[in-house]
Structures are given as structure tokens and as C-alpha cells.
Amino acid sequence: MSNEEVDLKGQSLFEHLGELRTRLVYCAYILVIATGICYGFSEHIFNFIRAPIQPYLPNGGLIYTGPLDKFVAHIKIAFVCGIIISCPLWLYQVWKFVAPGLYSNERKYTIGFIFSGTALFLLGAAFSYWVVLPMAFHFLMNFGGNIDKPMISIDQYLGFFTQMCLMFGVSFELPLVIAILGMMGIVSHKFLTEKRRYAIMGLAIASAIITPPDLMSMIMMLIPMVGLYELGVFVVGIVEKKRAAEVRMNERE
Known part of the structure; x- marks a missing residue:
């Protein structure tokens, strides 16, 4: 491995923690701004969020028992929506944190990481909402x-809805996580293939x-x-083949 490829790998623990803190602060700023933007559209967003359960509600609406419940609900809605619309920005911060652990030729995949991560997150949230x-x-x-007739409170429904959409959005990032772990050398195509049955068991439990x-x-x-x-396993296989080809090319030179 050349000096260029190890320059960022030799960071101390304190430097890694400092970088993590910086990225978390940036993510916090991003979410605050995105939440503020979404709050201006919270009523329209609430109507969209309410749609999946609305046919089963006797009066077509949710209930609330406290004077602040509806206001707090709109804050929560704005925050969740802010997480979704700012996905490319906080994914970029994640990439900036993990990029030092990659080879120099793999750090060029920033746009691909952000695009695929955003698409997978939105796909997971959409799959949860519509299916x-x-x-x-x-x-x-x-x-x-x-x-018996349901009387679902706003707080109960938003908690359930948010958990489902965010968990599906994060879960659909699985191939991207596997690909990054493969790039960092933590997992290999052979390891992922051999441990497939355990992975499927873990996914079933999750x-x-x-x-x-x-x-x-x-x-x-x-x-x-x-x-x-399986998509993640396939991508790791491609990454390993490219890396092996580059090693052979460098040896010839």
C-alpha cells in the first residue's frame, strides 16, 4: 500500500472522535434547517401521513387528549420529513467520515454513494408507506x-408510522453498508457467501x-x-475483482 493510500488511515483515536463530532454537528445543522423548512408544509404532510389509516377511522381523523398534542405532532412530522428530504446531505457527512478508511481510488465514489444511499432510503420509506x-x-x-371501533391518538399513530418508515428506510441501506464494509476490507465476498444462512436468519429476526x-x-x-x-454480496464481488485487477496492473508496472 502506498503512502498516499495510508495517509488517512493512520489517524489517532482522538482524531477519529474529533472527525465524528464534526460530522454529527453538521448533521444536526442540516436537520434543524430541513425541519424548519418542512414545518411550513406540516399540515399538507400530515394529510399525506394520515391517509393509510384514514379509511379505518370512524370520523376520518385521529384524536388528541392534550392541548399541545397536535402542535407537538406537527413538530415531529416536520422533523421526520426533514430527515427524509435532507438525506443526500447527511449521507454526504457519513461518506466524509468513512472515506479515510478506503483506498484512494475508492474515494471517488462520493456521488454514487450519495445517490444510491438516497434512492435506497426513499425506496424503503415508500415501500413501507404504500405496501x-x-x-x-x-x-x-x-x-x-x-x-369495536378504533380511537387512535395522534401521538400513537405518529410513533408507529415514523418507526415503520424510518426503519424500512434504514433497512434498505443494507447493500450500501455491505459494499462499504467490503471496500474497507472488513467483509469479503467469500465470507458473505459462506455466512448467507446466518444472515438470512438474522434478517428474519429483524x-x-x-x-x-x-x-x-x-x-x-x-x-x-x-x-x-444478495445485491450487497454481488457489489462486494465486483469491488474485489476490480481491486485484484488493479493490484495485478501495478505489479506489472
């Missing part, structure tokens, strides 16, 4: 007959924990997660 949540509410709201307590929701999360894991 998983309607299916989950159909099961949960019709369970045990239709005599799916059961994250999703509502019905089998269909768990399966609807497990299937794409397994596919995303």
Missing part, C-alpha cells in the same frame, strides 16, 4: 371483528421485530431484505 402499512392496518383494524405482529408484514419485509443482501 406494508396498508397491509398492516387491514390486518390490525379488522382483527377480532368490527364491533423483520419480525420491526414489522407489526402478522406473518404477511414480516414476509413483505424479509423478501426485499434478502434480495438487498
Whole structure:
């Protein structure tokens, strides 16, 4: 490995912690600004968020029991939406933190990392909103007959909705995480292939924990997660082939 490739690998623990602090501060600034922007549209966003459960509510709306509940709900909505719309910016901060652990020729993938990370996060959140949540509410709201009527509070619903969308968004980053670990040499294509059965078992457990307590929701999360894991394995294989080809080329020179 050349000096150019190890210049950033020799950072001390304090330098790494300092860099982490800097990136976290930048992420905090980004989220505050994005939250402020989204707050101006919180009413329209709330109508969009309410849509999956609205058909099952007797009066078409959620309830609240405290004078501040609705105001706090709009703050939470603005914050979650701020996380989503600022995804490319805080992903860039994540990349700046992990880039020193990569080879110099791999640090050029900044745009690809940000684009793919944003696309995967939004895909996960959209999959939760349009596929998983309607299916989950159909099961949960019709369970045990239709005599009892739901009275769902704003706070309860937002907590459930936010957890589902963010967890699916983060979970869909799996191939990107695997690819970065492969670039850093922490995992290999052979390791990921040999440990596939354990990975699938772990994904099944995670799916059961994250999703509502019905089998269909768990399966609807497990299937794409397994596919995303295989995508990550495929990308690591490509990275290793490129790295091996570059090593052979350097040896010839």
C-alpha cells in the first residue's frame, strides 16, 4: 500500500472522535434547517401521513387528549420529513467520515454513494408507506371483528408510522453498508457467501421485530431484505475483482 493510500488511515483515536463530532454537528445543522423548512408544509404532510389509516377511522381523523398534542405532532412530522428530504446531505457527512478508511481510488465514489444511499432510503420509506402499512392496518383494524371501533391518538399513530418508515428506510441501506464494509476490507465476498444462512436468519429476526405482529408484514419485509443482501454480496464481488485487477496492473508496472 502506498503512502498516499495510508495517509488517512493512520489517524489517532482522538482524531477519529474529533472527525465524528464534526460530522454529527453538521448533521444536526442540516436537520434543524430541513425541519424548519418542512414545518411550513406540516399540515399538507400530515394529510399525506394520515391517509393509510384514514379509511379505518370512524370520523376520518385521529384524536388528541392534550392541548399541545397536535402542535407537538406537527413538530415531529416536520422533523421526520426533514430527515427524509435532507438525506443526500447527511449521507454526504457519513461518506466524509468513512472515506479515510478506503483506498484512494475508492474515494471517488462520493456521488454514487450519495445517490444510491438516497434512492435506497426513499425506496424503503415508500415501500413501507404504500405496501406494508396498508397491509398492516387491514390486518390490525379488522382483527377480532368490527364491533369495536378504533380511537387512535395522534401521538400513537405518529410513533408507529415514523418507526415503520424510518426503519424500512434504514433497512434498505443494507447493500450500501455491505459494499462499504467490503471496500474497507472488513467483509469479503467469500465470507458473505459462506455466512448467507446466518444472515438470512438474522434478517428474519429483524423483520419480525420491526414489522407489526402478522406473518404477511414480516414476509413483505424479509423478501426485499434478502434480495438487498444478495445485491450487497454481488457489489462486494465486483469491488474485489476490480481491486485484484488493479493490484495485478501495478505489479506489472
